[in-house]
Amino acid sequence: MAFLIIASLFLLADTNQKINTAATTNTVSFSGEGKVVSMADVAIVNLSIVTEAATSKSAQDNNSKKSKSVVDFLKKQKIDDKDIKTLSYNIYPQYSYPERENPKISGYQVNQTMEVKIRILEEVSGILDGIVSAGVNQVNNLSFEIDDPEKLKSDARKMAIADAKKKARELEKELGIDLGKIINFSESAGGFPTPIYLEAKGGMGGGGDGGPSVPSGENEISVNVYLTYQIK
Template structure:
């Protein structure tokens, strides 16, 4: 009996000793973690924070456009839907054949709108009734020869077009111009960074960040007026003007 009591006491002592060791180790880990956090707060991680400046630059390029886009519409009204559709299609097909005479390819003619509008008559105390139809078909035309723009606008009316809008001028392949504007923007940002660093009394370090965005501004011509187009009027005087390509960049430098 005495031997059993002695064994139980020994087991208790061993268990208490093992538990104490585990608790001490756990306490050491907690204290080490707290010390590490305090050190990070007090001294900071190396490289976690860097002094930097950010500067913006802009590059602009002006160039004459080399293509034009314009929307041409045929609007037809009639009493029957089929008759109105047939009439509208005949007019538009004639317009497309006319445009091909200016060496405009099919890939540069795109239908962008086709609408049928029932026309209603309204009488007192009666439900509205359909008395006819209006069909509006619009094509977007890409004109690669700008010397032909005025003539196309004038003669397309005689060919069947009765609405012209959204005339705008564009640069077909502008990647080289964008690259040139980007170089100007980067040089502008570099010069500004040197001036700012001098004003702040610091030295520029490594370039660690770059970003750019590009903006493209077509010539602000949005509508060709119908006056003077067709019906024996004078050929409209269309000015292409210049397009403006703008590139904005942002550079980030470390500073010492």
């Protein structure tokens, strides 16, 4: 009898399952994994418009003109208002440091950062080139993402549950046990897109043939689940 118990425990260790042999709470747990791989379907880009002038008002006016030019360009690319938003707007005094004198304000810098969501990935390169021509000074980072990861996560979860249930049926037959109802469920998810960083100062592609080439790549979403059954 002792030999049979030890052999069973080794079998369970190999299949990543766990059995609780307490007389009143006999249970067995099964793990399952599901993975879904999908191409990114949106690009998220952060861009900055930086202007400097002798007065705060002039710096703001210049920034507003460039911002309008950029937004007008984006709308011509059929990007909706809901996919264009301002993340930050800052005004910084600029200082000069005369010899043997206290620092003096010599002008002002305005820095406006916007986030843009691009839904047609084939147009990313051309849009990056165009926004620089329209007045953008910096493209701070670019990431390719899945716009609705919850749908893919749900698909991965279904696969993981099916995987765990398959293991349960196999082990039930191999050990000759009779499984009851599922009394506990838990899950963990992973696999999120990694940003691709890209920066431009004073131009990206210089108005050349089509702008920079930017690969979007694939994203993987994985879900691990754990099902705990009663043993009848």
